[in-house]
Amino acid sequence: MSRKSVKSILLALLAFTFMCGISWAETIKIGLMCPLTGSWASEGQDMKQIVELLAEDLNAKGGLLGKKVEIVVSDDGGDARTAALSAQRLSTMGIVAVIGTYGSAVTEASQNIFDDFGIIQIANGSTAIRLTAKGMDKFFRTCPRDDEQGKVAVKTIESMGAKRVAILHDNTTYAKGLAEEAKKLLDTKSQIDVVFYDAMTPGERDYNVTLMKMKSADPDLVFFTGYYPEAGLLLRQKMEMNWNVPFLGGDATNNPQLVEIAGKDAAKDYYFLSPPVPQDLDTPEARDFLKSYVKKYGTEPGSVWAVLSGDGFLAITTAIKNTKSTDSDKLADYLHTQLKDMPGLTGKISFDQHGDRVGDLYRLYKVDASGAFVLQPK
Structure with a gap:
């Protein structure tokens, strides 16, 4: 050959x-x-x-x-x-x-x-x-997707009895998208007033100026859509300034390090939305x-x-x-x-034609006094 x-x-x-x-x-x-x-x-x-x-x-x-x-x-x-x-x-x-x-x-x-x-x-x-x-x-x-989380967030805010809400994001693709989705739904489909809407810079160590701006708007709930390192700092510094407004977070705050950063006292009664944590699967x-x-x-x-x-x-x-x-x-x-x-x-x-996962995964969690993430009843 x-x-x-x-x-x-x-x-x-x-x-x-x-x-x-x-x-x-x-x-x-x-x-x-x-x-x-x-x-x-x-x-x-x-x-x-x-x-x-x-x-x-x-x-x-x-x-x-x-x-x-x-x-x-x-x-x-x-x-x-x-x-x-x-x-x-x-x-x-x-x-x-x-x-x-x-x-x-x-x-x-x-x-x-x-x-x-x-x-x-x-x-x-x-x-x-x-x-x-x-x-x-x-x-x-x-x-x-964020739009699914946004719908659950608004339902949760309504169920918590909030009337005046502050929304804080960090300008990342995820956090800004979730904040925009929640604000859109609150503005068009609820009787809840968004009294503060702004961004903070991730990676900083002092968020007291941001917290003071939010406090001056007098919200009865803060929805933070950023990540767990910043959420932990916000909770700790909020407690240090004796501001007792409840915080609700998005799913990017679902990480045990949030409690380590904030401290158990500051993290207590913090709520966040997330797919089930591992122990609840x-x-x-x-x-x-x-x-x-x-x-x-x-x-x-x-x-x-x-x-x-x-x-x-x-x-x-x-x-x-x-x-x-x-x-x-x-x-x-x-x-x-x-x-x-x-x-x-x-x-x-399962995936749809866009590549998105099919089905609803979101649940509401609350941080207890020991720092544990506790699944809340539907």
Whole structure:
């Protein structure tokens, strides 16, 4: 056989391989983009441990398509610029899909990059509405959207008997989007007055000026839509100035470090909206997984956002298993049209045509005197 004929056969085999979505790689690589450093590092560490534990369990059962699953981790630092570099690096490493990340603005910085490379991305803590409004058919998320949270927030504010509400955000994609959604609903569909609406700067250490401005507006409830580090500081400094107005937070304040930052006394009676925290997940899959997690790491995951990254891993590996392919077009089509009510860690998983998770996850929590997050009755 001539050298030219051999070359033709090899090219034909290579073309067949790509058409079938088969990879000759020794492992099936799945990326994980998460904040291992920065102010959200606790979320990223839990994400890493959860996804790696699920991969370890899957590999112990034989892996996928006869191969081991390899998790390729990249730190985005909870920062948009770092996330763009992280996405570029992951996109050149032969990954089939990527899980992550936490923070809507951080995820948004990576979206176009993964989309350009044709790589499926399943975000876990990125709730901004516009992320799934761009027509990217390979973008999915296991968390709910801000408009869903906004509706629940308004119902909660009404149920708490508030008449004058202050809304404070931090200008991030997530927090501003949630604040705008809540304000729109309060202005048009309720008898509640929004007496203060403004932004503060995340990462600062002193929010007394912001608190004084809010206090002067005389609200009977404050809805803060930013993240847990700032929420903790606001609660502590609010107590130090003897202002006893109740605070309601969005789901980005669902992290045990909020209590560490605020102190138990300042955090007591703080309310927040969130999908169920890990200890309140009641599916058989969640209970079994949490037992394995505690056995390996000695503690439960800190928040549900990391657990939602596990749902992303389960969704993509289920798609690979059932399509018997790593072709991104086949996998995306499966996730959109065939993945129905998959038993996930946080409940049943399905995606709509936009890549949004189907179903209502939000619950109301209250911080008790011991600093525990207590699920409130519906």
